[in-house]
Amino acid sequence: MTESDTGLRARLVDVGVELVAAEGVQALTLREIARRAGVSHGAPRRHFPTHRELLSAIAHRGFTELGDRVRPTPGGTDARRQLIELARAYLEFALDNPGMYELMFRHDLLDSGGSGLRETSLPLFGVLADLVGRIRPGADARRVAGALWANLHGVAQLWRWKSLQLATGESELSPLLDAVLGAHLGPRDER
Incomplete structure (x- = not known):
């Protein structure tokens, strides 16, 4: 995994942590996490094959x-x-x-x-x-x-x-x- 891949993986988790704190578990969709991380809705699947x-x-x-x-x-x-x-x-x-x-x-x-x-x-x-x-x-x-x-x-x-x-x-x-x-x-x- 490249450094940029590692960085994106961490950023997706960071966004998820922030999202669950602000809006609760129900807000943790792949699409919303990707949107807030500034990546395509399919990008999280490269690092996390499942939700x-x-x-x-x-x-x-x-x-x-x-x-x-x-x-x-x-x-x-x-x-x-x-x-x-x-x-x-x-x-x-x-x-x-x-x-x-x-x-x-x-x-x-x-x-x-x-x-x-x-x-x-x-x-x-x-x-x-x-x-x-x-x-x-x-x-x-x-x-x-x-x-x-x-x-x-x-x-x-x-x-x-x-x-x-x-x-x-x-x-x-x-x-x-x-x-x-x-x-x-x-x-x-x-x-």
């Missing part, structure tokens, strides 16, 4: 950004503090980037062979499971992490839809996050 492959490349950027936000800082803070920071960063990402967040967790993209999304998303889950395992030794860390992740995902969706605010009367997300973490991690050991 799903282009969407996967765009979602990959989202996972990379989320990974950068939730990566625990080495040393200094305990596992529970790191997990609290991870959960806050996860929710902030979801609420700040609703289109990208929706795209990232589309089953058809995660399941498509060769997209690399599983290889990008699973290490993020591994970070969560590792922290849970350090906080709750003896528990099935992957199972607890899965339940915690599902709960965080649900909180993000329901908060964005304003359903949680209506149901709970909460205007701040922090008390709900505290309740989620307490439910999955148990009370903080105050030794």
Whole structure:
């Protein structure tokens, strides 16, 4: 692939990232991405043979950004503090980037062979499971992490839809996050 081919591939993904941020997942058509990138509507197919492959490349950027936000800082803070920071960063990402967040967790993209999304998303889950395992030794860390992740995902969706605010009367997300973490991690050991 020539440098200009690599540049066009990156530009198509850049345009897709901008488009999903501005207008949501429904705006991510090959024709619209090509138009905004200033190329013919057939040009994206040279780099992304299917629409799903282009969407996967765009979602990959989202996972990379989320990974950068939730990566625990080495040393200094305990596992529970790191997990609290991870959960806050996860929710902030979801609420700040609703289109990208929706795209990232589309089953058809995660399941498509060769997209690399599983290889990008699973290490993020591994970070969560590792922290849970350090906080709750003896528990099935992957199972607890899965339940915690599902709960965080649900909180993000329901908060964005304003359903949680209506149901709970909460205007701040922090008390709900505290309740989620307490439910999955148990009370903080105050030794």
